[in-house]
Every structure is written in structure tokens, then in C-alpha cells.
Amino acid sequence: MSRTTDFIRLVNRMRKVQKLYFKTRTQSALEDSKKLEREVDDMLEEFGFEVKRVEQLRLDATGQKEN
Numbered sequence: 771m772s773r774t775t776d777f778i779r780l781v782n783r784m785r786k787v788q789k790l791y792f793k794t795r796t797q798s799a800l801e802d803s804k805k806l807e808r809e810v811d812d813m814l815e816e817f818g819f820e821v822k823r824v825e826q827l828r829l830d831a832t833g834q835k836e837n
Contacts, residue, residue, distance in 0.1 A: 773813075773816070780806065780809055783806055784803065787799060787803045787806055791803045
């Protein structure tokens with residue numbers, strides 16, 4: 771299988787999980803979506819594209835920013 775085919779399949783999986791997250795809003799779907807997005811970003815970098823990664827804002831249980 772080619773890297774291009776691998777990439778297309780990965781993006782397809784990512785979109786399915788993203789749609790599941792927006793339908794269910796579950797924590798597990800969100801985590802899976804983020805994992806697949808990172809994998810897509812990694813492959814884009816392998817193909818030579820510049821990927822701007824966004825630092826995740828971490829909040830505690832009260833909604834305050836963690837230090």
C-alpha cells in the first residue's frame with residue numbers, strides 16, 4: 771500500500787471519529803479524534819508540509835487554567 775493510500779485512509783478514519791464526537795460529545799471520541807489529528811499532522815509533515823501545532827489549553831475541574 772502506498773503512503774498516499776495510507777494517508778487517505780487515515781483522514782477517512784479521522785473524519786468518522788470527528789463526526790462521532792460531534793454527535794455524542796463523549797470524552798473517548800474526543801481523545802480518539804485528537805490522536806488521529808496528530809497522526810494526520812505527522813503524515814503531512816512527512817510529506818513536506820508545514821504544520822502549525824496549537825498548544826492545548828489545559829483546564830482543571832473548575833474551568834481554571836492549570837499551571
